[in-house]
Amino acid sequence: MIYKIAALGLLTCGLLAACSRTVPTASAPQERFDRVVTVSIQAGDTPQSLAQAVGGQVLRWNADGCAAGDKTTCTALIGLNAPLGGQSLRALGGRTVYSEPNRDVFSGGGSVTSTMNGKTSMWSGGKTSMWSGGKTSMWSGGQFSQIPENTALWQKIRLEEAQALAPGLGRGVTVAVIDTGLDLQHPAFAGSLSDPSTWYDFYAADTNPQEEGTLGTGGYGHGTNVAGIVLQVAPGAKIMPLRVLGPDGSGDVVMVAQAILWAADHGASVINLSLGSEESSRIVQDAIETVTAKKVMVVSSAGNSNLNKITYPAADARAEGSGAYNLSVGSVDLNDVKSSFSNYSSELEVMAPGEQVYAPAPDGRMAAWSGTSMAAPMVSGSLALALGQQLSPQNMTRQLTRRAADIYKVSGNKPYKDKLGEKGRLDLVEFLDHAGDN
Structure with missing residues (x-):
């Protein structure tokens, strides 16, 4: 669902692409999340502050276009295992937030x-x-x-x-x-x-x-x-x-x-x-x-x-x-x-x-x-x-x-x-x- 906290902007999600090398035998999946959320980044934000506000884990910090004011390249991708409640939404006031189910969708x-x-x-x-x-x-x-x-x-x-x-x-x-x-x-x-x-x-x-x-x-x-x-x-x-x-x-x-x-x-x-x-x-x-x-x-x-x-x-x-x-x-x-x-x-x-x-x-x-x-x-x-x-x-x-x-x-x-x-x-x-x- 889309939470219209600010005027809805186009969001793109550049995602995490590399992790440390391991050699799996009957591997367990990487840490997984029930939902995934994209949040527009504002001045003064840090990965830690947005993770705390949402109550999840930052998977990608895509701030390439923030200085130029380009919302399509100024977003964070966050995984979470709890509903995005009212307190989180209030903490994210003035932003565009998008959330959808993540686990085992495909x-x-x-x-x-x-x-x-x-x-x-x-x-x-x-x-x-x-x-x-x-x-x-x-x-x-x-x-x-x-x-x-x-x-x-x-x-x-x-x-x-x-x-x-x-x-x-x-x-x-x-x-x-x-x-x-x-x-x-x-x-x-x-x-x-x-x-x-x-x-x-x-x-x-x-x-x-x-x-x-x-x-x-x-x-x-x-x-x-x-x-x-x-x-x-x-x-x-x-x-x-x-x-x-x-x-x-x-x-x-x-x-x-x-x-x-x-x-x-x-x-x-x-x-x-x-x-x-x-x-x-x-x-x-x-x-x-x-x-x-x-x-x-x-x-x-x-x-x-x-x-x-x-x-x-x-x-x-x-x-x-x-x-x-x-x-x-x-x-x-x-x-x-x-x-x-x-x-x-x-x-x-x-x-x-x-x-x-x-x-x-x-x-x-x-x-x-x-x-x-x-x-x-x-x-x-x-x-x-x-x-x-x-x-x-x-x-x-x-x-x-x-x-x-x-x-x-x-x-x-x-x-x-x-x-x-x-x-x-x-x-x-x-x-x-x-x-x-x-």
């Missing part, structure tokens, strides 16, 4: 749906040409040789033809996967991760964003699968692993916003958010608007509740100030029918196949997941393919939605007219043919 979506031959299979030999070189030789006779179970998916979005059109395969492009972390030692990611100096675990407050948990329980394996999908589409790209979700698949507003800002500051060109919330977070949306102003593209999944509304931040993807570099993604099956789980909405922008998508799984294994979380990284990988051809990102998201395959003529989609994107399902060839158009 969650990842999707579920493990199957494993190879009824069990989770090991990656043979620990290396394959896809992961080591990212060459187009991964294709053999129309089959995706490393994961043939995905062949029909890739044929649906015309991946083989698209990779021939974009021989750079996303090289030089970094995609930040903000998720449950990754299996950092998985052979699928050998040579495909960004420099370790760009990694961070915002859940545990350390520099080792390693997935933790048990496959098939909670969110464990979610981030590894998402990152693996990006690399199957754009094998030349680099993945920046950023952990914001715990083993149960949930995480805090502050963690997600921190990671978005960190990703842009550390060289990501595309940010994948296969996560969502039922409620809009102004703090996360401010972070997205900050990075899209730098022409960083953000891709968000639409949610898996089969509802006529999509989760946030996907629902804000068309918002003024970020829409040109922001996309929301839902899921279809191989017949181009809306997946039974996928949310839908007039705000939704594009669809991609999100059922039974095989990709790396923790401990060197492979598994299939289903969810809009699996559709989103196909779009993130598509953007990486186009960026790897040195194309301008300026109109890229617009062309991706405009050049999608029309799925409204499919009978199963009749109940969802105009709620599955402008046209429908991702078509990589059409997109790449026009990605650089105005």
